[in-house]
Amino acid sequence: MILLLFALVSSVAASEEKSSISGDQALQMLMDGNARFASGNATHPNQSEERLTDLVSGQHPFAVVVGCSDSRIPPEIIFDQGLGDIFVIRTAGEVMDNVTIASIEYAVEHLNVPLVLVLGHDGCGAVTAAVKGGEVPGHLNSLVGFIQPAVEEAKKAGNEDNLLENSIECNVDNVVEEIRTSEPILSEAVEKGNLTIVGACYHLDSGLVEISE
Numbered sequence: 345m346i347l348l349l350f351a352l353v354s355s356v357a358a359s360e361e362k363s364s365i366s367g368d369q370a371l372q373m374l375m376d377g378n379a380r381f382a383s384g385n386a387t388h389p390n391q392s393e394e395r396l397t398d399l400v401s402g403q404h405p406f407a408v409v410v411g412c413s414d415s416r417i418p419p420e421i422i423f424d425q426g427l428g429d430i431f432v433i434r435t436a437g438e439v440m441d442n443v444t445i446a447s448i449e450y451a452v453e454h455l456n457v458p459l460v461l462v463l464g465h466d467g468c469g470a471v472t473a474a475v476k477g478g479e480v481p482g483h484l485n486s487l488v489g490f491i492q493p494a495v496e497e498a499k500k501a502g503n504e505d506n507l508l509e510n511s512i513e514c515n516v517d518n519v520v521e522e523i524r525t526s527e528p529i530l531s532e533a534v535e536k537g538n539l540t541i542v543g544a545c546y547h548l549d550s551g552l553v554e555i556s557e
């Protein structure tokens with residue numbers, strides 16, 4: 345029993361292995377893929393039978409993408425990636441809770457992924473609901489609650505004309521910050537220089553991803 349427990353603990357213990365590529369290189373790979381997609385030159389890599397076979401023994405994704413569940417923004421397609429390339433977490437409004445943070449921890453700690461990209465997008469329905477405020481049905485209330493601080497920040501910053509756009513940006517910033525400061529695993533990975541976290545916005549009209557300043 346003790347041995348079994350030890351084996352279990354060992355298998356989930358922290359991995360000290362560092363990714364063979366840097367966060368910056370991983371970001372470049374995503375942006376190169378997005379440029380191919382947006383220009384109509386997608387190559388649809390890593391979707392062969394051979395790739396399928398190669399991945400049976402394990403996965404080595406080079407990036408985590410935290411995005412919105414919006415059907416128009418599937419990360420594998422807009423970044424022109426294939427099987428085993430990116431570790432994707434999607435919720436409406438790309439909001440994070442303990443379970444989604446745990447998914448990122450798994451990717452960073454066990455798969456040694458060097459980059460987390462948080463992707464907001466134009467016209468996000470979840471952020472729109474938070475901007476509108478008022479009563480929402482069912483569990484939507486808790487979803488909107490996650491986004492509400494971003495709307496308040498955008499309001500404080502002024503410029504009511506672009507409230508939705510600014511709220512979308514603030515929401516991405518807040519999610520980046522939440523991931524960056526999540527203790528102990530993610531914050532330590534950032535401190536050790538093993539993890540880069542960036543925010544970005546996807547533009548529905550151009551298909552282009554713009555990295556946040």
Ligand SMILES: [Zn+2]
Pocket residue numbers: 412413414436437438465467468469470471
């Ligand atoms: Zn959305």
